[in-house]
Amino acid sequence: MKKSSLLLAVLPLAVLAGCQHIPSSTLYIEKQGSFTVGGRYITHKGTFSAENFISPEGQRAYGDFAYVNYQIPVNAKPYPLIFQHGGAQSKRTWESTVDGREGFNNLFLRKGYSVYLLDQPRSGESNLSTEALDPATPWASNPMYGDKTFYILSRIGHYDQQGNPVPNAQFPVGESYYQAFQQSWSVGSGPLDNDLNADVLAQLVNQTEGAVLVTHSMGGTIGWRAAIRSDKVKAIVAYEPGGTPFIFPETEMPTITKARFEHLSATAMGVPMNDFLKLTQIPIVLYYGDYIQLGSENVGEDKWGTEFAMAKQFVDAINRHGGDATLVHLPIMGIHGNSHFLMGEKNNQQLADLMEKWLKEKGLDK
Structure with missing residues (x-):
């Protein structure tokens, strides 16, 4: 940003109203910052001694909190958007795209929404854990040899016999973009605990006067569970939820x-009916991209075929009990070529506009 634009950004609105040369792309932020939410500590047995100050005796280990970065634009809409990332990811999911364009963070700030990006407990900048890693924690070790695995499971492309990527129409093509995508992953620093993640997300929601949750992938189950824990969730927008359980009445x-690889199949967990019915009190929309096909030789396409089949049952269950859930398959709308990371692809502006339209239809923009 030019120095003159930077200065203008902090001038009172009354002065700005008289300035005719302000670039239309200038983004005005009223307030921004970061904080942690949730967290706990455990105390090592023994007595602390200054003579042995590096010993754990009598000292505390802190962890299990979420790190939150937020921005509030001038004249913000009433309900903020809280963005929950997916597995082995971080708040970077919602920031800039791999080819340097604006991600959902800025796109929705420009639409007038306050934006809260969080790193869930034991991930990203929230990487302190009160529990040690266990062998069951997915993607928890370095080096992380999984670039082709992630590429295939995310439906960004597939590999032929020579190992050449075949990208789809929407994910940016090129070695530098491939590297940027692979460098977006985050190893877990403790056991994956989605009830802990939901508890902390609900605490964040409770600090607002109401918020819309925007989730991705394995973050989907965290969103459902947070809405059961907090009555301040106003709506949920879920981008390709899956990889962790969908929520259903236990009966x-x-x-x-x-x-085809059975351990990749969609899963579900049951909750008491009174808890499930809380999901019927808010509007919910699920978006899925392209290249979803049960029985496909591409592992990712087949895996997400099972998740899409589960999503249909989830939406049906909510609506059967009087709720308001919508399942959107983008190719049916004529929007083709999106992978699992559709919020960072070449048409992310179009998809942000689609989400904005849904928020308006549900009266969440005023």
């Missing part, structure tokens, strides 16, 4: 569609 468990 109405769904049919599991098996993937």
